[in-house]
Amino acid sequence: MTTRQLSLVLLLLLGSIQVYAQRQGFHIGLKGGANISSADGDHYRSLHKLGLQGGVFLFYNFKPNLGIQVEPMYSSARINVHRNYDREDPMIGNGTKKLTYFSVPILFKVDLGNFMSLLAGPEFNSLKNDDRYTLNDGRQAFKSSTQLSYSLGIDMGMLYFKYRGGLKGFSNLPNDGHARIGQYQLGIRWKII
Structure with missing residues (x-):
């Protein structure tokens, strides 16, 4: 089979899969953009720091305007640490720390027409660079265990806006x-299928 024939077969196969998936209400796509993170607490300043995020979305319509969307994503949260504790306590240096998370939000989606959707649901977050920062006693500064938070969002055509909140208990600071x-x-x- 030549390269041209193989390409034609792959295109026909992809087209068939796409038609089948759309008839079943199933969609797959890519998403990416920027985020602004802030951390609030005794050891953090609420400075808004720019980061990046990207991943895929999997969406299934179980009713004409209702569905479930799962979004496996990588994102970076840049937070500012400042010392506000005794010298005797385990500590980490001041400054901006970049935390890389793999997150899986499971969102309930309501379509408000062809152009806008509302999304809300729980999100599971796992820190991927937990070994990057350590306290002065040798322990990891940030927890790598899976954390639960929530997401609220709006999809508007190809654009999306989302707030991720409630990620707490992420630090090992006293x-x-x-x-x-x-x-x-x-x-x-960008919807692929």
Whole structure:
């Protein structure tokens, strides 16, 4: 089979899969953009730091205007640490820290027409560069265990806006149980199927 024939067969196969998926209400796409993160807590300043995020979305319509959207994503949260604790406590240096998360939001989606959708649901977050920052006692500064947060968003055609909130308990700094990260995301989504 020549390269041209193979390409033709692959195009026909992809077209068939696309038609079948759309008839079943299933869609796949790519998304990416920028985010602005802030961290609030005793050891953090709420400075809005720019980061990037990207991934895929999988969407299934179980009713004409209702569905579930899953978005496996990588994102960076840049937070500013400042010392606000005793010298005796385990500590990390001041300054901006870049945390890279793999997140999987599971969002309930309501279509408000052909152009706009509302999304909301839980999000599971796992820190991927947990070994990058350590406290002065040798422990990891940030927790790598899966954390639960929430997402609220709007899809408008190819554009999307999302707020990720409630990511708390992410740090191993002393007395840091109420610290939390919030993130605003803005980007472009491109439906493949």
